[in-house]
Amino acid sequence: MSLLANLFRSSIGRKFLMAVSGLILTGFAFGHLAGNLQIFSHPDRINGYAYFLQSLGPVLWLVRLVLLGAVGLHVWAAVALTLESKAARGPSDYGVHKWLAATIASRTMRISGLVVLAFVIYHILHFTVGLAGTEYYKGNIAEVILGHDVREFGFPLASKGTAVHDVYSMIFIGFASPLVAGFYILATGLLAVHLWHGADSMFQTLGLRSSKWSCCLRKAVALLALGYFIGNLAIPGAILSGLAKPAEGTYAAKVLSTR
């Protein structure tokens, strides 16, 4: 019990909670990107994959709860650590000196973190709830019939003939708007910077910044963050620029051909 209390009360404990929750969210972010990149394949692939995730029922809700808990913990630890470092700097550091005293990295982390949080709320309203003005939801098309079986690494996700939510059309129609696509690009760019700086400060907490591995580790993290951004940029970027067009016969192809 006192170990748990210490985790929440001590500075190092809060940094640990920040790192663990950050790692959980990073795992989700990369997994989600890998799933989303299926947009460049046959429409049945991403629709079958989304159908499988939705069909997980209680497991999906458990994962959502863990993610929500991780977001809550991450934000709480960030606020607590910021207040703590402000208090440690003392009253003389407030006012004009406040801005100068905060490092560029920590300020970037706060701004990028806030934008990403706002983005995730918008994103859930946009794609999961359908409240943020997607024509897809207004079009009343909620189902497509899968043309063939969908398997991932041999594992069956959805079988031929199943009626599924048309995530494929939703993404194409959503990103046909420059404003929406632009916001996704900005937010995922900031998320990549956030991951990069976050991992760097985690290495500092773990004492890895001065180890002989530090240079390779930091380069690997920078490359991963860049790869993450390029992967995320590819989806709205390709759709908005017309490089990726919706497959013939899909609801998205019908809607976008009238524009």
Ligand code: HEM
């Ligand atoms: C190009 C970028 C992205 C695309 C195309 C995309 C696509 C989607 C889609 C289609 C859904 C809804 C799935 C469904 O209703 O079946 C979804 C849900 C979600 N996305 Fe994204 N996403 C993107 C970026 C992100 C990013 C950067 C984050 C945050 C790190 C994120 C977090 C979420 C969350 C939390 C959900 C809700 C999952 C749930 O239903 O519990 N997404 N995304």
